[in-house]
Amino acid sequence: MSLKKEISKRRTFGIISHPDAGKTTLTEKLLLFGGAIQEAGAVKSNKIKKGATSDFMEIERQRGISVATSVLAFNYRDKKINILDTPGHKDFAEDTFRTLTAVDSVIVVIDVAKGVEEQTEKLVEVCRMRNIPMIVFINKLDREGKDAFDLLDEVEQKLGLTVTPLSFPIGMGYDFKGIYNIWEKNINLFSGDSRKNIEDTIAFDDITNPELDKIIGEKSASDLRDNLELVYEVYPDFEKQAYLEGKLQPVFFGSALNNFGVRELLDCFIDIAPNPRIKKAEEREVDPFEESFSGFVFKIHANMDPKHRDRLAFIKIVSGTFERNTPYLHVRQGKKMKFSSPNAFFAEKKEIVDISYAGDIVGLHDTGNFKIGDTLTSGEELHFKGIPSFSPEHFRYINNADPMKAKQLYKGIDQLMDEGVAQLFTLELNGRKVIGTVGALQYEVIQYRLEHEYGAKCTYENFPVHKACWVEPSDPKSEEFAEFKRVKQKFLAKDKHDQLVFLADSYFSIEMVKQKYPSVKLHFVSEYK
Template sequence: MSTDAGESARVPTEALRRRTFAVISHPDAGKSTLTEALALYAERIDQAGAVHGKAGRRGVTSDWMEMERKRGISITSAVLQFSYRDHVVNLLDTPGHGDFSEDTYRVLAAVDAAVMLLDAAKGLEPQTLKLFDVCRARGIPVLTFVNKWDRPGREALELLDEVEQTIGLRPMPLTWPLGIAGHLRGLIECATGEFSRFTRTAGGATRAAVEVVPAAEIAAAEPEFWSAAQDELALLTEIGAGFDEKAFLAGTATPVLFGAALTGVGVARLLDALVDLAPAPEARDDATGTPRPLQAPMSGLVFKVQAGMDRSHRDRMAFVRICSGRFERGMVLTHAGTGRPFATKYAQAVFGQQRTTVEEAFPGDIVGLVNAGALRPGDTLYAADPVEFPAIPSFAPEHFAAVRGADAGSFKQFRRGIDQLDSEGVIQVLVSDLRGDQAPVLAAVGPLQFEVVLDRLENEFRAPARLEHLDFTVARRTDQAGAELLHGQSDVEVLTRRSDGVLLAVFSTKWRLENIRRKFPDATLDPLPAGSVAR
């Protein structure tokens, strides 16, 4: 067998070992805490950090930006790659806040499964629903983890009913809590009836000890809770809530686990469930809808670009999901959009902000390519057989502001910063003929994106800036003929999107848009993808 044939034969075997998934949730459901806990129970870290760095503890690995640590929210997605049970886990922590939906959507273009995190007291929340819509549209199987069961909350059966009635996923509990929310005594394994009791550690900084307790003993110690749990489990059995792998992979049912990420309850069980149940990488459809076999020559999708991860080097990293073949550091790939070669001398595996050189990678892996100035989210890289994967669309912006450098002496840094943030997809950068190149227009899904831009311009590029908020709320795609028709109309402006040259017409209100439609029925005014249903 030739060397190439031997390497090709390794690909399906290595792909079967990969698990690539994202954690999605509404803000404050405990997503970053769960991500940290999963790394702790995989023994990738010795001590879990805290979201707010409490009591002298370091911050969580996935929230490495200074602004994230100050505010206690995830602003940018993060990749944590580690080994567990002879598998390679690629875990992607995503921003929960709706203002950063675009970043989360890009991540969901790169994963094979998702963990939907629910707050035991709040259940399904608006942002959770939007993110699930994206998972449904992409056919991504979803596992559900009901978090914060160590705090007061709702009844378990009520939460399951809400999941089924609201999003149409049939719940299939794998574990069941003994004790109501706020009085958690342990977890029952639904398939076997085995009961596990947890010894909590201070703030969940280290792994909690687990003790399997005989049913008779726990029934005698907690008769009321045990009796209630047995009644609930009997009801679940009666309605056929047992695990169905086909329904899970088809996206019509969701395995459900209960626990408390902060104290480590149920985290190891979730990690095992992900390895056992989440699908391994499969052939991925290209832009024409043709599946790219796993054993085809190497190809990958750029789903994220991030600068400022290492201030001492001030480089830019492109995160690439390997879709087919074997990646080898140093190989020269082709950039599908331009046909130009792209060298991969500096290829790294990523764990939050930490980096290690990676020599090879396989389908499902996330590889960071350094000095990737030519790459943008949605780009395809390939070796040998040409391929291009579906582009990742930009969302329809609803907030607009002109940005100007506050210091004339740092204008070059200001321009470089704006170019960088545009290429990363942190925000959409538009050009206005009215304001010129001195004051580009920023278009955002949510206002928090503006805060990130100002923070990074000042702290990363040493170019403080100020915003002038604009009274536009609606954007539509137009063309040159449409731009000429709209010229001079009040409460309307035509802007050019810098990254792709697309013309956008922006309007003060939806009413103004409809008024313009009636006035210029032949004008091209096409909607852009919406955040919850972009495809």
């Protein structure tokens, strides 16, 4: 099959939402329709009956939340679909922000009862900045929730989107009868039996047909006709080009837990979602259909398989094909590398692939060569932008709780920090190590993983820091910079990549440095060049 045809088959998207909106359940049901799994795992509060396929870390099974992005793939209607299921919890937002650099489109999941929540707003803002095409899925329709039109208004106002419903609910909660699929012009009847995989679907072009009253009852039929009339009057017609440019967002209603409305979402997604998109590098724009290979590391995960101490770098292929045992240029290190066992994913199942195409996600076994943001190419020097480290919001000293395991602790911290779950700062003054995270829950995850994956134990001590600022002197040899380093030496540290960082104890300290040392620039992001 030709390169062009293979790349055109790819659909790579992320699923984003606030925690508990049903993101992981939706991922499972999509896999179910794709025939990738036979039985879905019900993720209900913390009582996990059968672990959700995409939550493969032990701590996720215990907590019932996703703490790392999972990569899953399946085939459906002659398309190769790559899903990135992201953590919804705000303490793991940085992983999600990075993942959004690797997707070509997004499905936003919203809870019918809670509506638009804070974390969804932040994530959608990132998608809007990058003009990523979005489909909205309003979930949990079998529960009592907000009115459909109120929800559509909320999505428009809070998220700043322009929506057009492509399906509409018939009743809600206890009165939920089903969904009218505007996209396919048919009705899906809901039986409320979650064991049944797919509900009855009745083709229905003409909703004025009296037959409708017999199928769903007179009152429901009358309400549906009124609602659809309003939909056609108020909302714009769906235009594929506007959706692809990030200017129009189609909305679907359903219940992922009951498999309801998921097939409709998937069928429409297959028809309208974009192929792999052009990506900007610092040097030029890279087209996915180019012959030569390029890709970048957006995630690193240590110990995906606890039985084998493996560490995988996840690469999003931007252009061309990636072939096994072929030498590629690691741009930052300036050396050629080849990979004997590149992995493709399906949750816990990994398989070695000989060839992958633009749009695919490949896992490469890594002995410490990669860091997040690294580029691999057929030979051209390219640097893909937009995967910085942000200033953390929480800071703690990390102490070794078992002196006999110092080596294991050091190795564990080193590998976990490479994943980007948190950032490590080493104080210049005394060499003590400080861990900075976006959310406090990260400390629990680090402590748990150090103990269970590396056999090392740690304790934390509070370290009162307001912000980490990366330091950029206009002249590293100037007297002003030397004085800044002497006066602030207590607050200076090096990050994992040996960049100088000022750990400011207050907003006031940052302002004072700006005034007193104008030639020393402070940045809240590590990628400032």
